[in-house]
Amino acid sequence: MRTSRTKAFLSSGVVLVVLIATAGLAAAHHSFTAFNMTDEKSVTGVVNRVEWTNPHIWIWIDVPDAKGATYGFEGMSPNFLERRGWTRTTLKAGDKITVSYRPLRDGKNGGMWMTGKMETGKILTGGGGRDGQ
Amino acid sequence: MTSAKKLLVAAAAILIATAWSSYLAAQQNVMKQPTAADWAALAKLPDFTGVWERGGAAPRGNGGQAANAGAPAARGGAAPRGGAAPAAGAAPRGAAPAAGAQAGNAAPAAQRGGGGRGGGMQLNPEYEAKRRAYQASAPEDSDTANCLPPGMPGIMTQPYPMEFLLTPGKVTIVIEAYTQVRHIYTDGRKLPQDPDPKFFGTSVGRWEGDTLVVESVGFSPSIRLTGGVPPSDKMRIVERFRLADPDNMSIETTITDPVVLTAPYTTSSNLRRHREWTIAEYICEENNRNSVDSTGKAGIDLTLPGTNSPK
Numbered sequence: 001m002r003t004s005r006t007k008a009f010l011s012s013g014v015v016l017v018v019l020i021a022t023a024g025l026a027a028a029h030h031s032f033t034a035f036n037m038t039d040e041k042s043v044t045g046v047v048n049r050v051e052w053t054n055p056h057i058w059i060w061i062d063v064p065d066a067k068g069a070t071y072g073f074e075g076m077s078p079n080f081l082e083r084r085g086w087t088r089t090t091l092k093a094g095d096k097i098t099v100s101y102r103p104l105r106d107g108k109n110g111g112m113w114m115t116g117k118m119e120t121g122k123i124l125t126g127g128g129g130r131d132g133q
Numbered sequence: 134m135t136s137a138k139k140l141l142v143a144a145a146a147i148l149i150a151t152a153w154s155s156y157l158a159a160q161q162n163v164m165k166q167p168t169a170a171d172w173a174a175l176a177k178l179p180d181f182t183g184v185w186e187r188g189g190a191a192p193r194g195n196g197g198q199a200a201n202a203g204a205p206a207a208r209g210g211a212a213p214r215g216g217a218a219p220a221a222g223a224a225p226r227g228a229a230p231a232a233g234a235q236a237g238n239a240a241p242a243a244q245r246g247g248g249g250r251g252g253g254m255q256l257n258p259e260y261e262a263k264r265r266a267y268q269a270s271a272p273e274d275s276d277t278a279n280c281l282p283p284g285m286p287g288i289m290t291q292p293y294p295m296e297f298l299l300t301p302g303k304v305t306i307v308i309e310a311y312t313q314v315r316h317i318y319t320d321g322r323k324l325p326q327d328p329d330p331k332f333f334g335t336s337v338g339r340w341e342g343d344t345l346v347v348e349s350v351g352f353s354p355s356i357r358l359t360g361g362v363p364p365s366d367k368m369r370i371v372e373r374f375r376l377a378d379p380d381n382m383s384i385e386t387t388i389t390d391p392v393v394l395t396a397p398y399t400t401s402s403n404l405r406r407h408r409e410w411t412i413a414e415y416i417c418e419e420n421n422r423n424s425v426d427s428t429g430k431a432g433i434d435l436t437l438p439g440t441n442s443p444k
Contacts, residue, residue, distance in 0.1 A: 029277055029278065029417070029423065030274055030275075030277065030278035030423040030425075030431070031273060031274040031275070031278070031431060033273040033274055033431040034423075034431055034432075034433040048437075049437075049438055049439075051420055051438060053419045053420035054414070054415050054416055054417060054419045054420065055280070055415070055417045055419075055420075055421055055423075056420070056421075056422070056423075058420065058422065058438075060437060060438070070437055072435050072437070074422070074433075077293075077415070078413070079293060079309060079413040079414075079415055080292070080293070082413070083407075083410060104433070104435075108435055109435075110435060
């Protein structure tokens with residue numbers, strides 16, 4: 001059930017548009033060399049810390065399945081997101097979240113944030129935040 | 134009059150003439166105190182008030198390439214208030230990450246026109262060679278990864294908004310990306326003959342009917358027309374800003390450079406007004422974990438905040 005829903009979501013145009021949004025915006029500041037833009041991974045964990053900073057937000061997530069490793073995810077800028085439904089207080093330390101991301105090429109823990117799904121159902125992407133279905 | 138006296142008079146005349154011409158030159162660059170009439174005159178100009186972000190109408194560069202496809206795509210993905218529809222032209226930009234390369238801190242408009250490689254921009258052979266050499270061994274990233282602003286014309290195509298301030302004798306563009314400001318004098322002063330090289334050049338503007346025409350000269354060799362291609366000191370940029378409808382502004386940008394380009398390079402883009410927005414702070418150095426070294430190799434800092442150890 002969960003898998004089919006995920007597949008349906010991934011195959012939807014929404015993801016494509018979000019990808020383009022994320023890619024296009026990050027390009028303004030840096031290239032994608034550090035990330036494998038053709039791969040996508042997913043982890044579930046608990047938010048350790050939110051860095052609500054320019055030029056990018058960084059979300060740090062403790063992942064129990066990875067022996068407690070803390071993953072780092074680069075997202076959009078606060079400026080961009082706050083205009084689009086993802087604010088400084090949307091995601092807080094202690095929140096449980098599942099993140100899909102473009103992994104770091106060097107194999108370290110983390111990558112470029114694609115889509116985060118909160119327990120409340122809220123969806124957080126490079127394009128902002130919105131209520132899930 | 135003795136010849137010595139004649140000499141003295143001639144010398145004095147030259148001195149006075151020199152002083153007068155430097156006085157006139159200096160007067161040109163004096164911001165005068167505005168009168169009530171000067172302020173009132175602003176109300177007759179087109180309304181550029183407020184905060185604008187790229188997106189909206191489909192833009193074109195030379196050769197019919199999408200000049201700023203990134204922004205419409207961004208807007209589409211963002212689904213912000215107002216429900217802006219994703220514009221056509223998203224697809225070309227989406228291909229960029231797959232290619233995995235970025236054309237330096239080049240002018241995105243130019244860079245994006247023609248498949249992200251400055252296509253449509255006709256270069257003299259020497260500069261065409263520079264572009265090819267760059268493409269053959271493109272660095273992993275550009276200096277913007279180190280928070281160096283791109284300068285003109287790239288700063289005008291960032292995925293962040295800008296605000297136009299019209300005051301007597303001046304148009305100021307406050308640009309959110311990299312916290313930048315452009316100063317455009319509309320008080321009738323002339324462009325400098327021998328300008329210092331600057332990231333934004335030196336700009337003057339005038340109103341031709343409802344169009345603000347901005348001319349800029351004197352650009353830093355640090356900026357890029359496209360990947361690997363710096364401007365010469367002869368580069369000139371003319372921008373024409375015009376309200377296409379109440380909340381859309383079109384910008385036509387023409388770059389000429391007799392040293393670098395064999396033909397003028399023109400792109401068009403569109404800004405959409407967001408009256409409810411304000412310009413936000415963007416201190417790139419606040420928490421920049423991206424970097425590029427002198428060899429062009431990109432890096433990323435994964436040090437968990439509050440610790441000394443990279444994860």
